[in-house]
Amino acid sequence: MKKLILLFVCFLIVILESTLLSHLRIGGIIPNLTLITVMSVALCDGSKTGRHIGFFMGLTQDVLFFRSIGYYALLFYLLGHLSGIARRVIRRSNMTSLFLFVVTGDLAYGLINYVFLAFLHGHTDLPYYLHKIIIPEAAYTSFFILPLYCVLAWLCRILEHLRVKDAISHNLMRREEVES
DSSP states (O other), X not given: OHHHHHHHHHHHHHHHHHTTGGGGOBXXXXXXXXXXXXXXXXXXXXXXXXXXXXXXXXXXXXXXXXXXXXXXXXXXXXXXXXXXXXXXXXXXXXXXXXXXHHHHHHHHHHHHHIIIIIGGGTOOOHHHHIIIIIHHHHHHHXXXXXXXXXXXXXXXXXHHHHHHXXXXXXXXXXHHHHHO
């Protein structure tokens, strides 16, 4: 149930990013809510959930917006996995380290996209891509990191609380059946 709700929220975020936020473009750049979501969920719930959410969100983007399937699914899968591993190092209560971690992830995401989507196709002007695409996207995305992380962390806590509560009631019902 928890993963279905998270998948539904992630699907809504991909749709929100492609519809509403496309009207909030600044210089042709929109904030990368997908990246924030994958990294935030992985930091809250671990690398396994981060991998699943990353793969799902990347695959959704691949299917809806791109000609080839798998590139963004793999990229977000790896980002979810690495963010889940970083969960051991980054304290989720320290918003500064969380913010810097996601901004760094966005810069890495931009550089990876540059290498595979521009450089390998003959576009070798890295300073142009840094100045016009990668750094502005990271800056614009940074305004959405903390609000979206807080909402996603709250949702993960609620879902975890409901899962624990459901498990406790399930165990109590099983105990009553055994005793009767």
